[in-house]
Amino acid sequence: MDNSKHLDYFNTVCSPHSIISDSKLKKSWGDDWTKERKSGPNFVLLPQSTEEVSKILKYCYENNLKVVPNGGRTGMAGGAVACDDEIVISLDKMNKIIEIDTVSLSVCVEAGVITQNVQEQAKKNNLFFPIDLAAKGSCQIGGNIATNAGGLKFVAYGGMREQVIGLEVVLSDGTILDMNSNLRKNNTGYDLKHLFIGSEGTLGIITKARLKLVPKPRHLNVSCVAFEKFDDILSTLQQLHQKNFSLTAFEFFSAKAHKITKAYNQDSIEPFEKSYPFYGIIECDGDTNDSQLEEFLAESFENSHVSDATIASNSQEFANLWALRENISESLSNHGWVHKNDITVSIDKLSLFYQELEEFLTKKNHDFIDVILFGHVADGNIHINYTAKKTVTKEIFLEEVKKIEQETLHLVKKFKGSVSAEHGIGLIKKDILALSRSADEIRLMSEIKKSFDPKGILNPGKIL
Numbered sequence: 001m002d003n004s005k006h007l008d009y010f011n012t013v014c015s016p017h018s019i020i021s022d023s024k025l026k027k028s029w030g031d032d033w034t035k036e037r038k039s040g041p042n043f044v045l046l047p048q049s050t051e052e053v054s055k056i057l058k059y060c061y062e063n064n065l066k067v068v069p070n071g072g073r074t075g076m077a078g079g080a081v082a083c084d085d086e087i088v089i090s091l092d093k094m095n096k097i098i099e100i101d102t103v104s105l106s107v108c109v110e111a112g113v114i115t116q117n118v119q120e121q122a123k124k125n126n127l128f129f130p131i132d133l134a135a136k137g138s139c140q141i142g143g144n145i146a147t148n149a150g151g152l153k154f155v156a157y158g159g160m161r162e163q164v165i166g167l168e169v170v171l172s173d174g175t176i177l178d179m180n181s182n183l184r185k186n187n188t189g190y191d192l193k194h195l196f197i198g199s200e201g202t203l204g205i206i207t208k209a210r211l212k213l214v215p216k217p218r219h220l221n222v223s224c225v226a227f228e229k230f231d232d233i234l235s236t237l238q239q240l241h242q243k244n245f246s247l248t249a250f251e252f253f254s255a256k257a258h259k260i261t262k263a264y265n266q267d268s269i270e271p272f273e274k275s276y277p278f279y280g281i282i283e284c285d286g287d288t289n290d291s292q293l294e295e296f297l298a299e300s301f302e303n304s305h306v307s308d309a310t311i312a313s314n315s316q317e318f319a320n321l322w323a324l325r326e327n328i329s330e331s332l333s334n335h336g337w338v339h340k341n342d343i344t345v346s347i348d349k350l351s352l353f354y355q356e357l358e359e360f361l362t363k364k365n366h367d368f369i370d371v372i373l374f375g376h377v378a379d380g381n382i383h384i385n386y387t388a389k390k391t392v393t394k395e396i397f398l399e400e401v402k403k404i405e406q407e408t409l410h411l412v413k414k415f416k417g418s419v420s421a422e423h424g425i426g427l428i429k430k431d432i433l434a435l436s437r438s439a440d441e442i443r444l445m446s447e448i449k450k451s452f453d454p455k456g457i458l459n460p461g462k463i464l
């Protein structure tokens with residue numbers, strides 16, 4: 001590629017220090033949590049306004065240059081991965097919170113704002129932004145929208161799609177599509193913004209968004225609960241719903257997940273005197289005292305659904321209990337090789353699904369691969385993680401994982417579940433898309449892609 005000609009043009013568009021072509025510096029972009037990158041991006045552009053994004057894309061469109069949008073690069077499907085003839089467009093410098101509206105309960109942001117910053121700004125205004133994930137300190141709102149992120153509070157508030165009121169998007173030819181209104185109701189034909197939510201940068205670059213805020217929870221009570229059986233988790237969930245608890249999160253993790261997390265976090269607490277097969281983190285909104293939850297857990301203990309439980313009594317304990325769950329991903333990455341299946345099945349079938357999953361995993365009982373389970377159980381979303389120490393090569397690890405994974409994924413298909421609940425398809429899950437989507441759905445997706453990006457310059461090779 002004739003870089004100098006293109007760089008000359010981009011220098012006329014971008015502000016100073018917003019083009020990175022140095023091979024060492026550009027290494028921080030064009031990759032994500034999967035570390036799937038084989039080569040680096042050609043160069044990185046860091047626009048500071050929608051107009052700059054528009055001019056960049058118009059030029060790329062006219063010159064057939066391929067671009068890869070980058071948010072916080074915490075994605076788990078290789079969606080932000082760029083190779084050597086591709087240009088990364090990073091939203092890092094478009095990170096302003098434009099306005100918080102405390103009447104309509106909404107916030108307008110540039111796409112590169114870090115998710116945690118939106119949470120903090122909402123809190124300062126006595127409001128709450130409910131998208132919450134362990135990557136919140138690094139991921140960006142644009143990345144959350146492009147992946148339709150789920151996260152820890154989905155059971156109460158839904159995912160990113162449910163939070164988006166309006167969007168501004170730049171199309172592949174540079175057209176600015178302004179759908180960033182603050183209208184809560186607008187049934188005027190197709191609601192195009194929804195196509196961009198979860199499109200993983202393949203249909204347009206999200207530059208601004210207006211998001212819902214909600215009233216701050218009154219008082220969050222959090223408990224860690226021990227379970228002997230997976231079914232006990234589901235019975236407890238059902239009881240919580242039945243008794244009208246205002247559930248804001250219900251997460252689970254296995255004993256193996258807990259053991260690995262403890263090993264890589266010195267400050268990690270041991271919630272109980274003995275170990276249990278499963279643990280849950282239950283968070284609900286309630287009155288300032290937690291007697292209702294305490295009574296519920298005591299009752300569940302008596303009828304044997306719960307084997308032990310502890311409730312946080314101050315903010316430090318609150319953080320300690322949440323850390324047991326939030327530190328799992330990072331601990332797994334420190335432990336060794338990790339390969340992830342992020343699956344959902346409908347909640348009424350979760351018990352049967354788990355039974356069959358456990359049966360074949362017990363049969364397989366691999367000598368160097370451990371299967372670690374955790375996730376958003378109240379949404380039917382289980383993260384099935386295969387891990388091994390780095391004493392084996394990555395190639396051997398992946399070859400072995402493939403054999404186990406195939407059975408897991410076919411079980412998901414049998415249960416009409418999804419092979420990617422919240423992480424997306426990106427680069428690394430393209431081969432399994434057809435397990436959860438019909439040929440007709442995939443054909444329509446391809447037609448949509450062609451009509452939005454006829455030259456195929458936007459995040460090529462991702463999803464389809």
Ligand code: FAD
Nearest residue numbers: 071072073074075079140142143144146150151201206422
């Ligand atoms: P990136 O990784 O940079 O990009 C993701 C995709 O979006 C790519 O395809 C990219 O091209 C595209 N993209 C990024 N910005 C834009 C834009 N402005 N316009 C168009 N396309 C864009 N995910 C969950 O759903 N739930 C969880 O609970 C969760 N927990 C996590 C915990 C940890 C520790 C980590 C590391 C990840 C976790 N994730 C989770 C995955 C990840 O954080 C989310 O997918 C997140 O939404 C990605 O945001 P990002 O800004 O890092 O996007």
Ligand code: MLT
Nearest residue numbers: 134329340342375376383
């Ligand atoms: C989580 O729920 O912690 C995330 O989705 C990350 C992961 O699956 O590792």
Ligand code: ZN
Nearest residue numbers: 151375383422
């Ligand atoms: Zn998750």
